[in-house]
Structures are given as structure tokens and as C-alpha cells.
Amino acid sequence: MAWFLGLGITGVVLLALSLVFDGVLDGVLDGWLSLPVVAGFAAMTGFGGAIALGATDVGLGPATGAGVLCGMGTAWLTYRFSRVLMRDQTARTPTGDDLVGTSGNVVTAISADGYGEVLLQLAGQPVKFAARSAGPVAQGAEVWVEAAPSATSVVVRPVDR
Structure with a gap:
């Protein structure tokens, strides 16, 4: 369980770093590999695996699988949300x-x-x-x-x- 929690905390730290290093890795693989997407995947993989391992009696393999599924879902949602925000257009600036x-x-x-x-x-x-x-x-x-x-x-x- 310590590995899962460590991975989750690492994801949260990466998310905080994405605020500081805005734009790092953006555009690689058409936005799928942006720092917020990686951070969301890492955090939810760790925390999802820890929850699956702690709440049930499943082994390490199924808990890892559950964590990866949670991580992939969070990565996809983060990607979609960031695309929506990037498409947000404001009115034309008057000249x-x-x-x-x-x-x-x-x-x-x-x-x-x-x-x-x-x-x-x-x-x-x-x-x-x-x-x-x-x-x-x-x-x-x-x-x-x-x-x-x-x-x-x-x-x-x-x-x-």
C-alpha cells in the first residue's frame, strides 16, 4: 500500500509543479502527454490502487489494475477538460x-x-x-x-x- 500512496503523492506533487512549469510537454502527442495529464494519471493510479487494496481483499495485481483504470479515466478527463479550456475564445480586442x-x-x-x-x-x-x-x-x-x-x-x- 505504501507504493500506491507514494505514487499518488508523487502525482499530486507533479500537479503542483504543472502550475509552476506551465506548458512543459504540452503539444507532445497532441496534448495527451501534458504534465497535468501525467500528474492526474499518476495520482489516481496510486490512490485508486491504495483504495482498492485497502477496501477489499484483492491482491496486488487486481489493485494495480483498478488503479490503472482510475488513472486512465482521470487522464482522459483531464485531457478533455484542458482541451475545452484551450478552445475558450474571448471577444476580439478593440483597436x-x-x-x-x-x-x-x-x-x-x-x-x-x-x-x-x-x-x-x-x-x-x-x-x-x-x-x-x-x-x-x-x-x-x-x-x-x-x-x-x-x-x-x-x-x-x-x-x-
Whole structure:
């Protein structure tokens, strides 16, 4: 039984190491041999064998077989769960090109030299950008974004209504 418990504890230690060494062995055999899969197999083989040996009067061979079956099931579940997590997609990150054609309001007047600040909606959130315009624009005026030369600045023009 000590061997089974030792194998189970080794599997738990490998699982903890997989958090530190994230990605080690990933991709080998299409993900089947990733460190979490190996750790899950080792831990459940050991603990499953210890439970089978301690709870019943079967010998070492059947207990090992039961442990290996538990380990294979856990390895398969770990593999499937990690594939589901790896396929999880988030929304596309908004870029400056998403701002072109949107409207906003001037929060710091754009002076004659052409610089100020505007408040725009980016991904549903209000964001303040440095703004440049061909001419002066008063505070509170509505503007259209013509270009986004950088991640923090835009080129605007006043909206004619």
C-alpha cells in the first residue's frame, strides 16, 4: 500500500509543479502527454490502487489494475477538460480602427494649433483620447473620428448639424 500512496503523492506533487512549469510537454502527442495529464494519471493510479487494496481483499495485481483504470479515466478527463479550456475564445480586442467613424464629445477644447481631448465610447466604455483637428473646436461640441494614428490619439472633425 505504501507504493500506491507514494505514487499518488508523487502525482499530486507533479500537479503542483504543472502550475509552476506551465506548458512543459504540452503539444507532445497532441496534448495527451501534458504534465497535468501525467500528474492526474499518476495520482489516481496510486490512490485508486491504495483504495482498492485497502477496501477489499484483492491482491496486488487486481489493485494495480483498478488503479490503472482510475488513472486512465482521470487522464482522459483531464485531457478533455484542458482541451475545452484551450478552445475558450474571448471577444476580439478593440483597436483604433474601431473608433473611425464614431462620434464623441470634446472634453478639453481643441485649440487653434489643433490639440485637445475627446470622450469616445470604446467597447461600450467611455475613454478619453488626445485629439487633433484642422481647426479649433469648442468644449462640449460633437465630433466625428476620422483617423486613429496611435492607441491614445485620434483625428477628429466637428459634426455639422
